[in-house]
Amino acid sequence: MSKTSKMGDMRTGYGEALAELGSMRKDVVVVGADTTQSLKTSLFGYKFPERFFNIGIAESNAVSIAAGLALAGKIAFVSTYAAFIPGKCVDQIRNAIAYPNLNVKIVASHAGLSVGPDGASHQQVEDIATMRAIPNMKVLAPADEYSTRRLVFAIAESSGPCYMRLARPKSPVVYDDARFAIGSSNILRDGSDVAIVACGLMVAEALDAADILAQEGISCRVIDMYSIKPIDSDAIVKAARDTGAIVTAEEHNILGGLGSAVAEVVCEHAPCIMKRVGVKDTFGESGEHDELLAKYGLKARDIASAAREVVRLKR
Amino acid sequence: MMQAQDLLRLKEIARRTRRLIIESVAEAGSGHPGGSLSAVELVVALYFHKMRHDPKNPKWEDRDRFILSKGHAAPLLYSVLAQAGYFPVEELKTLRKLGSMLQGHPDFRTPGVEYCAGSEGIGLSVGIGLALAAKLDGKGYRTYVLLGDGEMQEGQIWEAAMAAVKYRLDNLTAIVDRNGIQQDGLTENIMPLEPLAAKWQAFNWNVIQIDGYDFEQIIDAYNKAEETLNRPTVIIAHTTKGKGVSFMEWSPQWHGQAPKKEQVSKILEEMGLL
Ligand SMILES: Cc1ncc(C[n+]2csc(CCOP(=O)(O)OP(=O)(O)O)c2C)c(N)n1
Numbered sequence: 001m002s003k004t005s006k007m008g009d010m011r012t013g014y015g016e017a018l019a020e021l022g023s024m025r026k027d028v029v030v031v032g033a034d035t036t037q038s039l040k041t042s043l044f045g046y047k048f049p050e051r052f053f054n055i056g057i058a059e060s061n062a063v064s065i066a067a068g069l070a071l072a073g074k075i076a077f078v079s080t081y082a083a084f085i086p087g088k089c090v091d092q093i094r095n096a097i098a099y100p101n102l103n104v105k106i107v108a109s110h111a112g113l114s115v116g117p118d119g120a121s122h123q124q125v126e127d128i129a130t131m132r133a134i135p136n137m138k139v140l141a142p143a144d145e146y147s148t149r150r151l152v153f154a155i156a157e158s159s160g161p162c163y164m165r166l167a168r169p170k171s172p173v174v175y176d177d178a179r180f181a182i183g184s185s186n187i188l189r190d191g192s193d194v195a196i197v198a199c200g201l202m203v204a205e206a207l208d209a210a211d212i213l214a215q216e217g218i219s220c221r222v223i224d225m226y227s228i229k230p231i232d233s234d235a236i237v238k239a240a241r242d243t244g245a246i247v248t249a250e251e252h253n254i255l256g257g258l259g260s261a262v263a264e265v266v267c268e269h270a271p272c273i274m275k276r277v278g279v280k281d282t283f284g285e286s287g288e289h290d291e292l293l294a295k296y297g298l299k300a301r302d303i304a305s306a307a308r309e310v311v312r313l314k315r
Numbered sequence: 316m317m318q319a320q321d322l323l324r325l326k327e328i329a330r331r332t333r334r335l336i337i338e339s340v341a342e343a344g345s346g347h348p349g350g351s352l353s354a355v356e357l358v359v360a361l362y363f364h365k366m367r368h369d370p371k372n373p374k375w376e377d378r379d380r381f382i383l384s385k386g387h388a389a390p391l392l393y394s395v396l397a398q399a400g401y402f403p404v405e406e407l408k409t410l411r412k413l414g415s416m417l418q419g420h421p422d423f424r425t426p427g428v429e430y431c432a433g434s435e436g437i438g439l440s441v442g443i444g445l446a447l448a449a450k451l452d453g454k455g456y457r458t459y460v461l462l463g464d465g466e467m468q469e470g471q472i473w474e475a476a477m478a479a480v481k482y483r484l485d486n487l488t489a490i491v492d493r494n495g496i497q498q499d500g501l502t503e504n505i506m507p508l509e510p511l512a513a514k515w516q517a518f519n520w521n522v523i524q525i526d527g528y529d530f531e532q533i534i535d536a537y538n539k540a541e542e543t544l545n546r547p548t549v550i551i552a553h554t555t556k557g558k559g560v561s562f563m564e565w566s567p568q569w570h571g572q573a574p575k576k577e578q579v580s581k582i583l584e585e586m587g588l589l
């Protein structure tokens with residue numbers, strides 16, 4: 001599979017899927033925090049005003065209210081920018097949601113560097129790490145609008161807490177049709193020399209990297225690891241055994257994110273040479289999203305050079 | 316009473332500040348004009364009249380401190396700092412661009428910036444820390460914190476409100492930009508704040524309400540805050556989001572949207588700035 005030239009918007013996918021879910025299930029409620037137009041949860045709010053709660057600029061309050069709604073049997077979605085949920089309220093998420101294992105679905109946008117010119121305060125590059133370290137919490141990072149839509153339904157069906165991170169900008173459509181399940185992954189392209197395991201917007205970059213590498217005769221498997229926790233260990237072990245060289249790519253700190261999750265599986269079950277592409281334990285800064293991806297080494301060419309290196313090292 | 320000449324000077328600086336905000340945000344192509352325009356006079360009065368500070372020596376130990384807790388109004392802070400002489404006005408053209416010292420939200424790489432804000436709700440607590448340190452060190456500097464009204468929905472603001480009273484922080488002044496609007500709409504629809512003055516009074520703050528565009532009222536309030544002993548003062552400044560640009564006034568749409576570059580000359584003309 002190659003990424004298409006069509007662009008999609010994760011937030012539109014999220015908002016529309018949520019509104020559809022609302023018609024299917026009366027027990028779905030949505031909590032917002034003054035960013036409901038931006039997150040497009042307002043689409044749910046227009047249709048079901050009685051099940052929609054805008055708590056204002058009060059993220060800790062919002063996630064805790066979602067906890068109470070879930071305690072009473074609702075499926076509570078709660079959303080704002082990732083800098084603030086989970087960023088501002090990790091304690092409430094841990095103690096009010098994850099510990100009691102409540103049905104709260106946290107969906108946050110503007111994750112990674114994708115908020116661009118707003119700068120470091122708004123660029124959330126730690127969320128996968130913080131959420132992944134909390135017991136009971138599931139962590140998802142869809143690659144495009146289509147997968148976002150599918151995963152909204154998947155997380156509504158799953159029980160217990162879940163965190164899903166979305167990106168801000170319009171982004172290439174990767175999927176036209178596919179199956180998604182929590183704990184699974186999708187092989188978007190098969191290959192034998194190296195496997196690139198990516199999540200979020202980095203999946204499209206990984207596909208571009210595979211194109212670059214193909215021209216050099218390097219055969220690349222590209223795996224969309226949209227479910228970071230639980231993670232598809234079988235797919236990782238198989239990739240390690242089949243290719244013997246793995247590169248991970250994520251718009252997140254290289255500490256604690258997808259790269260770490262994959263390394264944990266690889267080290268324990270199928271040790272092989274590995275490299276992580278990600279933000280190198282630093283805060284971001286203002287700039288256009290694409291400029292930042294280039295500066296922080298997150299473009300297809302960076303993934304490709306990491307892939308070349310692991311291919312060279314395994315020999 | 317202020318000298319008429321002083322008043323004219325402040326008004327002129329406020330006009331120039333509005334112009335710089337519009338120009339820099341349009342040039343950046345993103346940012347928050349509404350909440351920057353709404354608090355111009357409040358910040359101009361601090362930097363050009365009330366605060367003791369030295370642009371040539373930004374780290375001067377005895378300087379008064381200003382914390383922009385509603386960090387998205389960075390274009391306002393930067394426009395004022397540039398005019399005060401902390402850095403050249405031309406820098407404003409680089410706002411929000413890669414490599415610029417002028418980040419989307421306040422950041423320590425800019426001379427004169429006291430605190431990196433961006434996540435709302437934190438600045439008042441940081442201000443309390445500064446004010447406590449001033450007392451500890453026997454220093455006379457004052458700390459000013461500008462808050463958004465939507466920002467007051469954060470619970471931390473009220474944790475801070477309690478703490479400042481416990482420690483009798485009469486060297487701390489909070490300023491609320493009461494423009495009635497947040498990102499999704501009107502504060503009173505999203506999460507009502509009223510009765511706001513009564514809330515602060517109940518927390519035992521000295522509460523002063525003013526028209527946020529009347530320099531005499533603003534400066535009088537800053538002076539009264541300084542004269543008030545043993546408790547902190549909050550100045551609730553009644554303002555208009557987008558003040559000065561007709562189509563931005565009272566419009567939540569212009570909270571976080573930049574005007575197009577083509578719109579700039581028309582805006583400046585309408586404001587009598589061309
Ligand atoms: C903790 C936090 N939540 C959300 C945001 C996103 N945000 C930026 S500005 C804003 C609205 C601010 O409203 P207000 O405080 O009234 O500011 P003003 O009207 O003065 O611009 C929001 C929700 C943020 N910066 N920080």
Ligand SMILES: [Mg+2]
Nearest residue numbers: 464465496497
């Ligand atoms: Mg406001």
